[in-house]
Amino acid sequence: MSGRLHARGTERVHKNVWLEFARLAADYKAVNLGQGFPDFSPPEFVQDAFCKAVSGGHQMHQYTRPFGHPPLVHILAKFFGRIVGREIDPLEDVLVTVGAYQALFCAFQALIEEGDEVIIVEPFFDCYQPMVKKAGGKPVYVPLRPVSGDGSAVPSSGDWVLSPEELASKFTPRTKAVVINTPNNPLGKVYKTEELQVIADLCIKHDVLCISDEVYEWLTYDGNKHVKIAGLPGMWERTVTIGSAGKTFSATGWKVGWAIGSEQIIQRLKAMHQMSVFDCATAAQEAVARGFEREYELFGTPESYFQQLPAMLHQKREKLASCLGGAGLQPVMPEGGYFMIADTSSVTVDFSDFMSTDDEPHDFRFVKWLIKEKGLATIPVSAFYSPEHRKDFDKYIRFCFIKEDSTLDAADDILRTFSQRQ
Numbered sequence: 001m002s003g004r005l006h007a008r009g010t011e012r013v014h015k016n017v018w019l020e021f022a023r024l025a026a027d028y029k030a031v032n033l034g035q036g037f038p039d040f041s042p043p044e045f046v047q048d049a050f051c052k053a054v055s056g057g058h059q060m061h062q063y064t065r066p067f068g069h070p071p072l073v074h075i076l077a078k079f080f081g082r083i084v085g086r087e088i089d090p091l092e093d094v095l096v097t098v099g100a101y102q103a104l105f106c107a108f109q110a111l112i113e114e115g116d117e118v119i120i121v122e123p124f125f126d127c128y129q130p131m132v133k134k135a136g137g138k139p140v141y142v143p144l145r146p147v148s149g150d151g152s153a154v155p156s157s158g159d160w161v162l163s164p165e166e167l168a169s170k171f172t173p174r175t176k177a178v179v180i181n182t183p184n185n186p187l188g189k190v191y192k193t194e195e196l197q198v199i200a201d202l203c204i205k206h207d208v209l210c211i212s213d214e215v216y217e218w219l220t221y222d223g224n225k226h227v228k229i230a231g232l233p234g235m236w237e238r239t240v241t242i243g244s245a246g247k248t249f250s251a252t253g254w255k256v257g258w259a260i261g262s263e264q265i266i267q268r269l270k271a272m273h274q275m276s277v278f279d280c281a282t283a284a285q286e287a288v289a290r291g292f293e294r295e296y297e298l299f300g301t302p303e304s305y306f307q308q309l310p311a312m313l314h315q316k317r318e319k320l321a322s323c324l325g326g327a328g329l330q331p332v333m334p335e336g337g338y339f340m341i342a343d344t345s346s347v348t349v350d351f352s353d354f355m356s357t358d359d360e361p362h363d364f365r366f367v368k369w370l371i372k373e374k375g376l377a378t379i380p381v382s383a384f385y386s387p388e389h390r391k392d393f394d395k396y397i398r399f400c401f402i403k404e405d406s407t408l409d410a411a412d413d414i415l416r417t418f419s420q421r422q
């Protein structure tokens with residue numbers, strides 16, 4: 001097809017890591033600790049709210065307010081206003097989107113222009129890069145680096161840190177935004193206030209935006225607390241905070257997400273939303289609104305799902321870490337989120353009869369081998385890095401642990417045989 005017949009940035013759909021590895025996992029009927037989604041149902045209170053919504057009369061089956069169903073934007077504003085300690089205007093400062101994906105897409109399209117530089121902290125959720133590029137921006141990468149201890153402690157995502165000097169060196173007069181993700185996918189790092197303050201100070205100094213992807217905000221362990229960068233002094237007016245009901249209520253298929261920020265920023269995102277999706281599914285928003293209303297009342301109590309889900313996941317995290325340790329795959333303990341990365345370097349695999357191209361990163365080969373030969377699906381971590389830094393991190397693979405114990409047991413059975421053969 002001649003170049004005139006298509007637009008820049010649309011040629012690479014076949015390279016998408018999720019498509020590739022979801023397909024392989026299905027083809028090989030692998031135990032699936034790959035793509036991140038629960039293999040159990042959302043809590044009953046949101047399921048009931050959804051059922052009630054769809055049987056509750058004609059309005060729930062028709063369009064709602066384009067920028068967000070009124071009960072949902074009201075409770076989101078109330079909930080997040082309480083956390084950041086400021087009044088959030090439900091009609092001006094909140095936009096409901098088709099999952100966090102569309103919030104990210106609207107943010108990049110609405111805020112990034114041709115030639116703008118966007119600093120992305122690695123490892124990063126893979127869609128940031130093509131989204132920035134499609135908007136005409138130039139991604140500039142800065143990796144979190146593991147600081148090595150004395151080798152006695154279990155490696156933790158908290159050991160992975162940004163160098164303030166390296167980060168500062170990435171700012172130029174063309175820098176428009178910094179993108180962070182806390183708790184981080186795939187690493188599980190939960191940024192501490194001091195770390196966020198370094199980023200915030202640089203954003204303020206250089207007058208740039210911060211796009212903060214906080215979809216795993218309720219999932220933290222070992223007393224780590226999620227902190228919103230938008231709540232730091234001087235950051236509200238320059239931060240877009242992105243969230244997802246998929247992660248919040250274990251309902252990834254509902255595809256309800258949001259962006260919260262100052263009216264000046266959110267109105268730009270609204271313009272994009274209006275040009276593209278215009279309106280999101282009414283009943284799903286209604287159910288998410290009811291879920292948040294319940295959580296608002298129960299906040300901080302043992303009945304709150306925002307307490308119960310991380311408590312349940314904490315046990316799953318321990319279980320997976322011990323399986324991986326036993327198989328010689330050294331895990332990095334995540335402080336948050338529902339993924340765990342593990343170091344494959346002590347495992348030698350003979351890839352010689354294995355169909356893979358020579359230039360494929362080690363973790364891609366390893367994951368393919370694990371799916372095809374062992375029936376266990378995971379995700380290669382170098383997919384979360386820029387081409388410049390991919391090679392430095394291709395010894396890690398990512399496991400998802402928001403799975404039934406029976407699924408984790410099936411993975412354990414595979415990992416046990418695997419370790420015996422080494």
Ligand code: PMP
Pocket residue numbers: 036098099100101102125181185213215243244245246247252255256257
């Ligand atoms: N950001 C991160 C870090 C994610 O892991 C995901 C999961 N897909 C998303 C955004 C997108 O979320 P959603 O499913 O709500 O579109």
Ligand code: GLN
Pocket residue numbers: 018034035036037185
């Ligand atoms: N966020 C999920 C993950 O990281 C799903 C990604 C996707 O489907 N694109 O696994």
